[in-house]
Amino acid sequence: MQLAANVLVLAALYALMAEGFVLIYRASRVFNLAHGDLMMLGGYVFFTCLVATEGNLSASVILALAAGFLVGVGVYLVGIRPLTGYPVASIVLVTVAIGILIRSLATLIWSGQVRYPVHLLPFKDTPHQFLGDAVFSTLDLASVAAALVFFVALVILLQRTALGVRMRATAENPRLAANSGINIHRVIALSWGLSCFGATLAALFYSTRVNLEPDSWLIGLRAFAPALIGGMNSPLGVLPGALIVALVEVFAAQYLGPVMVNSAAFIVLLIALWIRPWGLFGTREEVVRV
């Protein structure tokens, strides 16, 4: 039961981060390899807000999420939009370079020290018992709840609002969408913002449950596996994808030792690329060779 609980909590984090890859892929057909660094940045902004407001949780959360959204929009406007029409490989390299820039700036600003924002929280992270002997901490419950709220809100946005229709149209055929009078650059910028919003949300929980250091970006990169397994252009495919990767990772931690944990997600990713590169719910034509 405890293993199932761990899987659920890890899957919630992975789903939040992986959704960012999917949103950006749908909007601009690019893999954003800076996603992990953007998540790490979100965690640091949250930490700084906590320090500045002396533990005012709601203000820090709102500030960090707003900053995350704006950073996402900013990265698109400064780094990605000028390269519209360049080969995809160049744009992916640009995201790699942006990621490294963020990482070195974070080291220069906050130093390479490991931080524990959990000590700044105004409440204690107490364990609760559920369903037999499974133990969830307050933060675990909050992260699962946050993931649920984020995905429900996203589905409502995509399915029920005019903006969501525009986003789906842009994902399906950007040129046609642009010709139909949709300001696709605004839609794509919004997707980047939402993607970083999700990453920052994940960072809130990751930084408080584990820690905060410039190397946290790797966790964000690992979230690429659930996105690909679910299908890069399927917004809800990340949920089963995240469950699969979390399952493999928790069991690897249990039975194979700590070194394999880091690569478990990537091994799953390689297997997925060999067997079903378009993912569980993705579109086949996007990927397959000539």
Next chain:
Amino acid sequence: MTTNASGYFKTRYSFELGFWETPLRRFWVVVGLGLAVAFPFVASTFWVSIMNLAAIAAIGALALNLLTGYTGQLSLGHAGFLAAGAFTVGILVGQWSAPFWITLPAAILIGMGLGILVGVPALRLRGIYLSISTLAAYFVIMSLATEYQSQFGKGSGMLIPPPQIGAWILTGERNWYFVLLVLVALATLLCLNLNRSHVGRAWLAIRERDLAASALGIDVSFYKVLAFLISTAMTTFAGALLAYYTAFVSAEAFTFLVTIEYLAMILVGGLGSVLGSLLGAVFVTMLPFLVERAVDSLPVPATFKTHLFAVQTGLFAVLMLAFLMFEPHGLARIWGRARAYFELWPFKYRPLQ
């Protein structure tokens, strides 16, 4: 018809295939080689050692440029392949104290195997999905390497004795320099020859448009896997050389940043340019040392000194961004433009013919 300012005209197809484009070029290559040979006699040991590192990097950069610049397959696992080469040497030397004439070919064979392993998804994947498979391969290779290092109690790394032929032991920066110079020359020759043969033309066609290449009768899967095979074999060779040169193998030396450094080399130097790979390798290898001197001598905030590494990587990122956005063809194109400017002076454009 291609013209050159010298009035040298290419009138036959065989000229296009020729190794020396113009007689003048032969002259400059000889001059360049002469300067390279003279270098260690005038420079200090410190600069010779930097050039040695640059020479090893040049072999790796040439390999990456074959794959990314010529064939257009972005590889994000280059550090993993270097590590595979270095660890092949480390394991063979550590377990069986194998001599270098066994470990170097073994590293090349391992590289070929890895190239096929990573390249075979090219049979069904294309573009950026293939790059992701190289990225995943990097993390898998590194976790295997880390696992080996911790399993066999070699916590911080493995020591590698210098290569030895009979009684002669390869040590000293200057001796290494000449050995590496020959190896770089051979690697350059290999790349130049590949690129002017049917293989190179097939790669270029695949880079420009794989669908069109396939319509022209090029076996796209075969040439893609071939590009992976040759590139990773050269990379593992460079990794093995690095192991011997630094006399030390450790998983910590092959972080993801190493991949970025190599990508920066071919971006700064010029994608799809042999000269660019060499220039880029020298430039990127020298950059950290130059940054260190600059930080020491310029009035900069104190955090820059304590986090020198972050300054260096940040500068790499800025360089990569600048070249990607403003000069995607790198130093090689800047050099070409400068040459054209002087050739055409006082005019700006080539005359109409």
